[in-house]
Amino acid sequence: MNDLEAIKPQLNKIQRTALGVGALATLGCLVGAFGNPAQFYQSYLFGYLFWIGLALGSLAIMSLHHMVAGGWGFAIQRILESCSRTLPLMALLFLPVFFGMKELYIWARPEVVAEDLILQHKSAYLNQTFFWIRAAFFFLVWFGFITAMNRWSLEQDKTGNASFSDKLRKIGGPGLLFYILTMSFASFDWAMSLDPHWFSTIFGFVFVLGQALLTLAFAIIVVAKLADRKPLVEVIAKKHFHDLGNLMLAFISLWAYVNVSQFLIIWSGNLPEEIPWYLHRMQGGWEWLGVGVVLFHFVVPFALLLSRRNKRRVQILARIAGAVIIMRLLDLFWIVAPNFREHGLGMHWLDLVAPLAIGGFWVAAFVWQLKGRALLPLHDPRLKEAFSHE
């Protein structure tokens, strides 16, 4: 814990600033909500889908880490755990969506459904009651895995019992499996059904990979800040940043792969029930955002991360990770926002303020959680093994 004392003042400062930003932005949101409630809910959902990616992506990467137990994973394990413990906050922050259902989802408006045969067909799935039952179920599953992983890791810190490592390793597979399953349907519910006529079977993977990539980039930035202090400075080596960089490269490539697959298949089929989703996003200014995402979410970071040098220099790697986080935000905007804007590219000031409001509280919660535990697992027998691998 002594290692933490040294950086606590800085962490406290970040936490206070984040809370301040969150509170101020919340005020802005309130003002915006009175003026333009529909816009508020739309911006809020966009911000929410971004930030929950960090809480859930951490579940994915923790599961992966517990299965393979490499040095890179132990270096960021406590960061991931802190991310994941923000889930209760994110569950709470999901509630405002309840009040904006009709503003967000046209399938929730009875007068629209009454005139639409396809929506009537879908109403067995797309109805408000079932939507919230599913959401509760998703949170329950996520909460279960996240609690187990955090508790066992803490118990091991306290008791030094090696058997917890075995438990953690065993939960990794099911954790990943259930995360992918639930997140797929959550992405159908929360994002895909914004355009309730549109469907794409790969959409779940698009979200899962986006969240995993976002969390990894975030963890890289945090670990880069902590790397030159105790306790990480004693174990972390260039090799681990190299591994993290490679993993980010892999996620970026897979993200591109699923997106290209989705686009190519829908473009080639050119069916009236599928293609409008892309047509809308390829005109009225949205196409420039799309091209930007292709270039800076894939081409540039991919090229940069091919270089061994960039992956082994902590500061460069952290900067690439920062750019990836911004691109995650823009990619989500390109997916979500066109649903609400029929006349081309546009941005409301709430699209900035709402993510800031959620983000302020999220970062404060994250820092608060990070302070609570040692920055490296204390007694995991796999840790020594992993770091001696060099």
Add this chain to the structure above:
Amino acid sequence: MADQVLDKKEHSHHTGAPLIEPGHSYGSVTDKISSIVLTRKTPVAWFLGFSVAFLLLMVFLGSTAYLLMKGTGIWGLNVPVGWGFAIINFVWWIGIGHAGTLISAILLLLRQEWRTSINRFAEAMTLFAVAAAGMFPLLHMGRPWLFYWLMPYPNTMALWPQFRSPLVWDVFAVSTYATVSLLFWYVGLVPDFATLRDRTKNRWAQISYGILSMGWRGSAIHWHRYETAYLLLAGLATPLVISVHTVVSFDFAMGIIPGWHATIFPPYFVAGAIYAGFAMVLTLSIPLRKIYGLEDFITMRHLKNMAKVMLATGLIVAYGYMIEGFTAWYSGAEYEEFMILNRLTGPYKYVFWSLILCNVAVPQLIWFSKIQNSVVALFVVAMFVNVGMWLERFVIVVTSLHRDFLPSSWDMYSGTIWDWATYIGTIGLFLTLMFLFLRIMPAISIFEMRTLVTDDKKSKAE
């Protein structure tokens, strides 16, 4: 050399099983693997297996000859089902090849040492599977001798292939795949050919292995260049693991046939390919280690790891089935809904439910450690997956086509005796090549196994 012997592998975490049984040295590894080719008497099982395989190869020869005489009319194709066994078998074989590339390239880059004893014959399996796969599009052309028309080249007919067709992409994808796999396999064999050249007493074998080893002397420079080349080839082969089956999935998904046109197809096909491939590696390695007494090299840890990869990829495949079914309903598109109902309850429902049994239900047994530790059980599960993956392609191809948009053109499809003969014949082709490979080449990489014996530091870290 005796002090080289290490038993530290026993500490390996996770499974507790070693990658190479304790008690081996440089010499014993080389002796054991090279003796299979050079000195040991060829086991009776080999002759038995080879005879059966060769017989099946003759079936292939016969059915191909008849096909060339009569044309593709001898197959069971009809009007709604214009793609039958030929594409099913093509995809099945290509898929099987994928495990070889994944084991040799991706696991190498991921520094997974357990790949070492299985990579050589898995790569051979890839090559032979691609050869078997290639037979089907060639034969389905009707005039296979004009295969080069698939290539874009300036010609007097002033015709170019349709570049927007994924079938043309397939030509490039598969031929690249075959070329890189062959190179990768051959480069990996060079140092071992040199070992065989130096050890054999037979003059003819000395000359043959000598030519194949391309003057390998084992100098430091040779090794240095070798390592660089091998790593580069691994980097080249890695995207191929994904690209080939992605393009194969495009053959279906780019069209607008309900049941084919689904965005999940690329990742789900790739996972299915790796799934089928690992099932085949298990199917081959379990008898191989038994017959040649290679349990020291292909240990339980290898079998368990392969089973786990199989389980993971199998779950992705199951995810694909589930999402496809859900979306067919969710889409609200009537043809999509009909297609999925027809699969579940139509005339081919038995094929569909057998596929679910083989690919989704049975492999869940791997969750139990009792199954993981039983060689026989793993072999049985792998056989289920081999069958299941064939059924999967049958379901995708046939149930999507046989009841198309116009009920008056609906028809049933089944393979004729010639379809089956050609299919079984390619199994003969595959097995014959595999048996010949086992007889004349080192089925396990000798020099890479030696690094497992000596790598003191790494084995401690294990």
